[in-house]
Amino acid sequence: MLLDLLPEERIATKVKAENWREVGRKVGEILLRDNLVEDRYIDAMIKSLEDNGPYIVMAKGVAIFHARPEDGVKKTGMSLITLDAPVEFGHESNDPVKVAFAFGSINNEQHVEAMSQLMTVLMEDESIDKIYAKDTSSEVFDYISQIISNN
């Protein structure tokens, strides 16, 4: 479930980042800090964007960084940062990014339900702007919990 993978401690608000690589590194470092991934996983997340283009900016203002299980995932988990100032990723319609997620999964099945809940959060009207407007990680966590329990 989403909130098991994304506890309050893995949410950070008003993070400063100059460019999309820095966004990827900062949101990835939370996974690294909690020993969920190896350092090379962060490089792989960034490389995926270099190879495939900014398709990870999958909705307005949201980037979801990830790579493959074999790129250095130790344990399935997710992190979330809101940015101090929006960052351009080069996406034709969803820029600029205000909120970035990173996730690592040890296999392709484990995170299905969590992703379904994440989609529910993203499909809620104006949820990204509301998340972006929160000051603290506990406010972000509470807001996400509220959307999930209402659906």
Place this chain on the structure above:
Amino acid sequence: MRILAVCGMGLGSSLMLRMGVEKVLKAEGIEGTVEVSDVSSAKGEKADIIVAAPEIAEQLEGHSARVIAIKNMADKNEIKEKIMDYIS
């Protein structure tokens, strides 16, 4: 109707796209299955519709399925309009 949700690796945005499409199918009462795939496997798979981000959709040009590019995966209206356009 068989729909394939495709992304670079078949486990991130494709999964989210699948959720979005499933929600729309359910809301509209359309029968269909949605499966996920990575872009290279998708080239050899049969489907009625492929949904993917624009960058990925470009790589699947020429596929026998109708390839639909979804710009905003959290936008129910965009997904609905593009799928309904195929059906009608």
